[in-house]
Amino acid sequence: MIVVTGAAGFIASCMVTRLNLANFNDIVVVDNFSIAKKMANLEGKKIKEFVDRNDFFDWLDKNYEEVEFIFHLGARTDTSEFNYEVLNLLNLDYSKKVWNACCEYQIPLVYASSAATYGSGTLGYDDDENMIPLLQPLNPYGESKNDFDKWALEQTAKPFFWVGLKFFNVYGPNEYHKGRMGSVVMHAFNSISDSGRLTLFRSHNPDFEDGKQMRDFVYVKDVVEVMYWLMHHRKNSGIYNLGSGEARTFLDLAFNTFSAMGREINVDFKDTPEDIRDKYQYFTQANMNKLRSIGYDQPFHTLEQGVQDYVQNYLTSNAYY
Template identity: 85%
Template sequence: MIVVTGAAGFIASCLVSRLNAANFNDIVVVDNFSVAKKLPNVEGKKIKEFVDRHDFFTWLDKNYEDVEFIFHLGARTDTTETNLDVLNLLNLDYSKKMWNACCEYQIPLVYASSAATYGSGTLGYDDDESIISLLRPLNAYGESKNDFDIWALEQTAKPFFWAGLKFFNVYGPNEYHKGRMASVVMHAFNSIKESGRLTLFRSHNPDYEDGKQMRDFVYVKDVVDVMYWLMHHRKNSGIYNLGSGEARTFLDLAFNTFTAMGADINIDFKDTPEDIRDKYQYYTQANMAKLKSIGYDKPFHTLEEGIQDYVQNYLLPGTYL
């Protein structure tokens, strides 16, 4: 059996689809399944068992001998969350418990970290484990993810294989439920569909023109391909960046979304909301050399390819992966 936590969420549900496509059908999905808006993400998939996240460790104590691999992708992913108790409970304490269980039962583990750990990027975007304790995230979500990365590296007891993945700006199908936290691609699609126009955040940094803020946008199909590969690789444990390796502007993203929809380009700007303005990343780009150095060589989608596939095969028809 393969365990996927956060399985009704965006990335994890796409991973379940990737596993099913490779004929892995004994999937145990873990989540809070009372959130109805996420349930379409798991409908129609080949799943062996649904386990509530609160019951998971009791379940694991009884079934660990049959568990081959754990993907721990469940977390509180709202970057505007300020309740430290919630973040510590779901992102830090739960992950520590998962790590310890994988050590006890010798189960390999891949878990979700985040590029939010890099903060303003003053130390760059290299997945060098020696600098992780020096990183200063810009929000409590990033701090919770970085705190766990630091804790994991300090442990003497480790799963025989483990990988923490610093996800950059992931976009793609199955994020319909995410609201404000959905990707800019999805927000752009909805805005263009409803009004024929798109409003982007104005730059409040003199080094960047409006719309020229840059992010490493990575297509979710590439993300799950990497995780699938790591499940088979099972060596070279550590923390890895997971982005496309190329920073692109929000204008690039906007133009490609208009093009994929066959719509005329119509863009204006508004001020970045004050509650996130001082925590806003103006540039991110994953250094992907470390992952490539251990043998991962599958090409990533370009922004053009990813947006076209996402818009034409999922957003326009309203389908799920």
């Protein structure tokens, strides 16, 4: 059996699909299944068992001998969440329990970290583990992810294979439930569909023109491909970046979305909301050399390829992966 936590969410539900496509059908999905808006992500998938996240550790104590691998992708991912108690409970304490169980039962582990750990990027975007204690995230979500990365590196007891993945700006199918926290591609598609135009955040940094803020946008199909490869690789434990390795502007993303929809480009700008303005990242780009150095050699979708696939094969028909 393979366990996927946060399984009804965006990236994790895509991971279940990737496993099913490889004929892994004994999937145990873990989540808070009372959130109905996420459940469409799991429809039609081959799943052995649904386990509520509050019951998972009791379940694992009874079934660990049958568990081959754990993908711990469940978390509170809202970057505007300022309730430290919630973040500590779900992102830090729960992850520690998963880690300790993997140590006790000798289960290999891949868990989700985040590029939000890099903060403003003044220390760069290299996944050098020596830099992790020095990072200064810009929001409590990023802090919670970095706190767990630091804790994991400090442990003397570790799973025999483990990897933390710093996801950059992931976009793609199955994020429909995320609302404000959905990708810019999804919001762009919805806005263009409704009004024929797209409004982007104005730059409040003199080093960047409006719309020229840059992000490392990575397609979710590439993310799950890397995780699938790691499940088979099972060596070179550590913390790795997972982005496309190429920063692109929000205008690039906008123009590609208009193009994929066959619509005329119509972009304007508005001020970045004040509640996130001082925590806004103007540039992110994953250094992917570390993952490449351990043998991962698959190409990543370009922004053009990813946006076209997402828009034309999923968003246009509200389809799921």
